[in-house]
Amino acid sequence: MPKVTIDDLTIDVPAGTTVIQAAEKLGIYIPRYCYHPGLSIAGSCRMCLVEIEKAPKLQIACYTFVTEGMIVRTTTEKVIVARQAILEFLLANHPLDCPVCDQAGECKLQEFYMQFGQYDSTLLENKLKKHKAMPIGPHIMLDSERCILCSRCVRFVDEVSKTHELGIFNRGDHSELLPVKGVTVDNPYSGCLADVCPVGALTDRDFRFKVRVWYLDKTESVCHGCSRGCNIEIHANRRRSHHNDGKLVARLKPRFNGEVNGHWMCDAGRYSYKRFESEDRLLQPLVRLTGKGQEKADWTLALSQVDEQVTHQIGRTGVAAAAVIATPDLSNEELYAVRRLFMQGMKIEKIAHRCPADPNGVEDNLLRKSDTFANTYGAGLIIGAPHTADPTVETILEAAGAGKLKTLFIVGDGLLSRYSADVLREKLKNVETLITIQTHGSVLTELATVALPMTTFAETDGTICNSEGRVQHFDQAIPPVGQSRPLLEMLVDLANRWELKAAPRLPESCFAELAGNVEYFSGLTYSKIGDAGVNPSRRSAATATA
Amino acid sequence: MSAGMEIGAAVGKTIFIVMFALSLGGLLTWVERKQSAVMQDRIGANRASILGFRVWGLFHIIADAVKMFTKEDFVPDTPHKFIHALAPVLSIFFALLSFAVIPFGSSIVIAGQSIGLQVADVNVGILFIFAMMSVAVYGVVLAGWSSNNNYSLLGGVRATAQMISYEITFGLTLVGVIMIFQTLSLQEIVRAQGGLLFGFLPMWGVFLQPLGFLLFMTAAIAETKRIPFDIPEGESEIIGFFLEYSSMKFGMFMFADFIEQILVASMVTTFFFGGWQVPYLGDGGFVFPWGSTIDMNTWLVESLRVISFVLKVSFFCWLQMLIRWTLPRFRFDQLMNLGWKILLPLSLANALVTAIIVLWIGR
Amino acid sequence: MGTVRVINVSERRRVLTFWERIYLPEVWRGLVLTARHFFVNLWRHTLRLFGVKSALPGAATYQYPEVRRPQSPRLRTLHRLAKRPDGTPRCVACMMCETVCPAFCIKIVAEEVDDPNIEKRPKSFDIDIGRCVFCGFCVEACPEDAIRMDTGITEIGALSREGMVLNIDTLLSLPPKSERGDKPVDFLQQQLVQ
């Protein structure tokens, strides 16, 4: 373990560590453009030049490996002059169109210039003109004038997505980042290009001009697009209601987690945020009163209807003719609340979570998983494991279609991606009391006796288990849309009406109870899960081998 | 003197003095704005116009009246609605009542009947005025209390404290005057000031009681609750007892202020500046110290005397305005210090010295 | 430029002299001062009234609606949005003014333009003059010199709160004072016309 001294702080790091990484461990941030921890090293921006004792020239911190007794200085006059020079060079041909640039506010060129720039310009020459605002793919806009040729994006398409759409063409200051002729950048991870670009050369077409980044509040969350469970940040515009078309969630960004998704996320997940505030969100409970059509109702009416109708129906046809479908897009807490109320409280035996495979699921070597349910693993543990009968969704729908089920609860949106509207209509036509708890309006809510609007994962706290069993926590990013309510609250209210015991109303307490009841989660709390999540299956494997 | 004549004379005198007070009070609302403007290099209210005539903003008096009468009369949520309505009436009523004993002239003879130019020649006129002014504080106190507002109440309490403090000085300074003129009747006091001192100087109170005059003036202004003694109002601090008043009820408080101002001017005139006396003017005309005389008809003499009274009162109104727009407001502790530690001892000393001198001369 | 002397509060609060503490002479001096103003001004007013035009006015004030105070060229008056030579707004909807505005009175919605040299323009640009504190930060912050406070309009009024919200068309239509000259703009009138 070489010992390296950076700015008078000493640290032992493993051999093969670069100076920039060692400095980061010491809390010293060395400015960089081309260096990206998820990509190979280019060493071309020269922004990370540092002074190393005994070296005649400044060295780039990103490609200098530490050696025993190395002494590095990052704040000497020479380094400061070099940084100023590099920034001056980068800005020599960079247009100063920050006002229209969407990167403004999270632009490394702006940030480092504010921090290290020399401020008095000596540039009198005209700037070079290159291509402006050029859509190079469905999600990415290229402005090659703003490009500082750090080649991060080129390395991304070469090394991560392995689609090789981008290249740097021409020589000298005429060098220009362009897509290869005749190629559009439409790989399934193209949104990451906007993330890796340190400046405004590659921007997200979807996010462009919707809202300025400094109005965004960031919430740590976990993508629910598939069972990978990529760590994400939800960026919500809570401060300026007139921006972003009046919507709150403006974009999703990947959050680094070396165990799950690294620095990346797929486009399908990235643009799934539109679901949160889409037009078809169920904003209000719907109730079908006897002898009338479906009507909008308030919560008191809706819950009393659920109470009356279900009590009446079960009293008439019995618990045996009742079933629950809880799809695995629900969080662990929500699934546990379902189990607590329906399985343990109401003694309904037929509770299903296992759905058929998603016909549209895609799997690749990088991130995407064919199982498009976020919490299949958790559902198996919470709903599946204690279940004696363990029916599948398929069998329950069959039974319903055959007229054997009179009461059916459908919790979660999962069915819609597996069955067509016609099939569902056919299967559910004999169910007399259909209670749906859904985030969006759909054929299910149309058929429902009572349809209750539920929050999406952006609007509530919770945990999910990804396909490897890693328990990850997501935070509430925005208030519930419309009159929708968290499932936990709804079930507590229903339980109170039925005088049954329910799971706690708050996700955190609910998880505590879950941890006490399900072996897999034992000993876990939200604070232990932390930002990066934990994988209890590995823990048990570790203890088993020990 | 026939009873009808007497009643007619009384009604006439009452109408005169009330009209005098009210119209001068109305005028003062304009004077206050205009005088302050001229003092401060401004122009002042000049916008109200009738048919394009502006008359230096004189129509603002009418405009203000119209505004006062037509504005919403907001009554706060108080259990004392009646008292709330009564308070401004009390204020203005007692202020006006004091004028009953102010002599505005000597007397005129109509149809052989001598009629004193004074609504009521009460032989304890001074006490009457004291009584009225003391009662007037009820208007303020009741307004503050009935408004059901902390600030109003605070204003009322301040007003009470202030009035009680300064009434003592107010009374004690007049003790000197009473000792000199040996009477409590205001008409008598005025007549007594008709003589000459050292043969040329009118024997006005101010020359006999210079310190008394200053103390009286100070205490009197304090009694009117105007700057620099406007602690009960204190618009930058608590707004004061009329905080919850609007419309003409507020207008009445305002008006009572001006009436009191006129009253103070009248009292100063009466006690210290010879009331209706014109220097060297006797009942038959002018008799100058150097011996020459101008004979005059009684009516002319009386007219001059009434005019003299009006002019003197007007001057003191102006002077009070000048003070009001010149001096800054006292702090409450300063007010109390001034009242109890300076004015009271000084007025006591004044009374003592006067008494000694009167006794010495009398011996 | 003389040096600036720093005066402590304790130093400023000097000890009063005996005559000052007696207060009466000071009262007298004050009364003399104000009375002098009163009589001098009254004399000048009277001269004017009788047609004698004294060079010295009796009042330092402006007779506002008829006579207006000259405006400093730097005076911050009602905002306007500057235009490009082709009439489109210079504003590129960068939200700098909206961000810096301490009164939160600016609301901009951006939209994309096909022209790659412009890229972005305001779809709507509202200033709530009722909330504006006329600090001028928006003008300072604007990187495009698009928002300016040089209309010379200071009389701003409307019959409703909504009327105080100026939209992009109004802001673009306002001329700078240099073009308008001294001709007064009845702003309320303009608002009502719309």
Place this chain on the structure above:
Amino acid sequence: MLKLVTKNIGIENSHTLAVAKANGVYSRVEKALAMAPEAIVEDVIKSNLRGLGGAGFPAGRKWSFLPKDSPKPRYLVVNGDEGEPGTVKDKYIMIHDPHLLIEGIIITCFAIRSHKAFIYIRGEYDLPIERVEGAIAEAKAAGILGERVMGRDFALDIVVHRGAGAYICGEETSLLESLEGKRGWPRLKPPFPAVEGYQRCPTVVNNIETLSYVPFVIEMGGQAFADLGSERNGGLRIYSVSGRVNKPGVYELPMGTPLRQIIYDHAGGIAGGRQLKAVIPGGSSAPILTAAEIDVPMDFDSLAKIGSMLGSAGIVVFDETVSIPAALLVLARFYAHESCGQCTPCREGTAWMTKIIQRILDGDGRMGDADNLIRIARNVLGNTICPLGDAAALPVISWVTKFRPEFEEWIKRGRPVSQAPIPVTHIGERTAVAV
């Protein structure tokens, strides 16, 4: 005077195998193949033969850096991408004596145990490529190259790779990238090519001139060769002289020959009897020397001592009529054009300096421009991945420093001080005089 590499130049058909053989080429192969490879390396180290492409790194030591125990194949890459303005020596070797080059390659490959050599030749060099390819074909036909070199148990294949004309591909790592078929961008070092070069295998990259001297090292023995030159600068050197001299051309002279002697004795003095103004001693990237500084011995160490460099030994002579700012523009424009665009200081700095010089020449200069040029050049210097940044920065620093009055005069007057044509004359194939 002793000539080694240029000995056969001037002989008719010297490029053919027959003529070459008759003049002694390939005579040293026998001797070399009989030696142990380590002994050859030892000899070359002893000879003080330095890298003659410009960097001057001792050739033998470079060979000794090859990892001894690597299972990967080893390669020799011959750098014939002679792009340095003012330098034409490699071209002459390739045109007139390609077999000498092949002989050097055979000996070197044997010494470093390589069985494949690449000759990377600048794209514009039509005739040299033709001659080298012809020579290889001849050698192969004659059994000199192939599975058994000259009948010995040593296989060697030589491949000619034609570059696309980028100056940067003269830099060894970008040459390797180019050779691998990629964009010619310099690599980050370490690893050096000796460890990871062509296709990540151990590779020696040597200049054509260097390799052409190898047979003579073998022939004379290392020590004898070293004695020809000055201390630590072994042997002879080919100097390309161009510019305002009476006899421009290539001159093979011992290392350490004084510059004055080269200009006045060998190249025939300044043309038209004019005064000497300045000399570029070692290719365009070498800092300029004023007329007062030309008594310097032309070897790596002596020139380094006075702040210049021998580089590729391309001597460009300016007489008094030459305008320094105008000449600097030619150089700056060249480097801006040839910058690969990979790293920031070089990409932006070279272009920026060009624009400033152009602006000065256009009569729009500012008084701060001279300082600004030096400042920008200093910011480029040493901060780049490859030496091209230094090559672009050094002339700007030295020219502006040494001829500052001329720049300032131009800035002040807004027009040229003297209207002279730009001096970097191209030494054409026909005009060259082999001496």
